[in-house]
Amino acid sequence: MTPSTSRGAIVVGASSGMGAAIVRRLVADGIEVVALDLAAAQWPAGLGATTGSIDVTDTEGVARAITDAAAHLAHLDIVVNCAGILGPVTPTLETDQETFSRIVGLNLGGAFAVTRAALAHLVPQGFGRIIHIASIAGKEGNPQMAAYSASKAGVIGMVKAIGREYAASGVTVNAIAPASIDTPLIQGMTAERREVQKSLIPMGRFGTAEEIAGLVAYIASPDSSFTTGFVFDASGGRATY
Numbered sequence: 001m002t003p004s005t006s007r008g009a010i011v012v013g014a015s016s017g018m019g020a021a022i023v024r025r026l027v028a029d030g031i032e033v034v035a036l037d038l039a040a041a042q043w044p045a046g047l048g049a050t051t052g053s054i055d056v057t058d059t060e061g062v063a064r065a066i067t068d069a070a071a072h073l074a075h076l077d078i079v080v081n082c083a084g085i086l087g088p089v090t091p092t093l094e095t096d097q098e099t100f101s102r103i104v105g106l107n108l109g110g111a112f113a114v115t116r117a118a119l120a121h122l123v124p125q126g127f128g129r130i131i132h133i134a135s136i137a138g139k140e141g142n143p144q145m146a147a148y149s150a151s152k153a154g155v156i157g158m159v160k161a162i163g164r165e166y167a168a169s170g171v172t173v174n175a176i177a178p179a180s181i182d183t184p185l186i187q188g189m190t191a192e193r194r195e196v197q198k199s200l201i202p203m204g205r206f207g208t209a210e211e212i213a214g215l216v217a218y219i220a221s222p223d224s225s226f227t228t229g230f231v232f233d234a235s236g237g238r239a240t241y
């Protein structure tokens with residue numbers, strides 16, 4: 001099946017950083033967007049999208065929020081999940097089990113909840129694009145970020161599994177694995193840690209949220225029709241695979 005001429009998208013984790021940039025890019029491309037984030041989110045002005053609340057750790061709430069957002073759109077084609085937290089950057093021996101579970105539960109459990117809710121709407125229509133923001137931390141493992149790295153490695157494994165499972169359905173499931181992108185997430189790191197992160201990038205700079213949004217726009221487009229279960233690189237040359 002081909003996508004409808006008027007495309008619609010839901011962006012989760014959309015009030016900040018990459019999510020907000022992705023909303024702006026999709027809206028600029030003529031796509032109707034519902035932007036979702038935590039109820040407490042401060043929405044930037046002029047986003048051009050309908051906004052609503054979602055907590056990706058609340059599985060039933062995720063299903064409800066995606067259903068409500070889909071009902072609001074003329075047509076749902078694209079679901080992008082940007083919800084995620086870094087958590088404390090601390091030695092493993094100073095990281096308790098509860099912290100590990102909380103970060104993995106939000107970043108990976110949330111990604112699964114959003115994927116399931118999205119598939120329920122997209123598979124019956126025979127077309128769709130599901131895109132997650134994983135991380136290069138999930139490929140390489142960042143020291144002192146065991147929970148974050150594990151959660152993003154989990155997102156990568158999940159996308160490969162579900163992408164293959166639904167490969168014949170017309171719905172593609174992919175991820176992007178960015179290196180450090182200049183958003184509030186890394187602005188919360190110490191200056192020293194940010195320099196370490198930057199030094200790992202051969203281009204010698206952080207990526208921008210707009211660069212990630214451009215890649216999302218491509219993956220979400222009908223042109224990206226033969227790629228699923230894949231992890232796109234956006235790492236300024238850092239990734240070796």
Ligand SMILES: NC(=O)c1ccc[n+]([C@@H]2O[C@H](COP(=O)([O-])OP(=O)(O)OC[C@H]3O[C@@H](n4cnc5c(N)ncnc54)[C@H](O)[C@@H]3O)[C@@H](O)[C@H]2O)c1
Pocket residue numbers: 012013014015016017018019036037038041054055056057082083084085086106133134135136177178179180181182183184185186
């Ligand atoms: N910035 C980076 O360097 C970088 C690199 C690789 C991957 N990522 C990933 O990209 C994604 C976007 O991050 P960002 O850099 O734009 O950070 P950000 O902090 O600006 O945005 C994250 C968004 O997720 C939302 N969120 C957090 N918990 C949520 C929950 N329970 N339910 C719904 N929404 C929730 C936040 O409110 C926020 O709007 C994250 O998954 C992050 O792990 C970031």
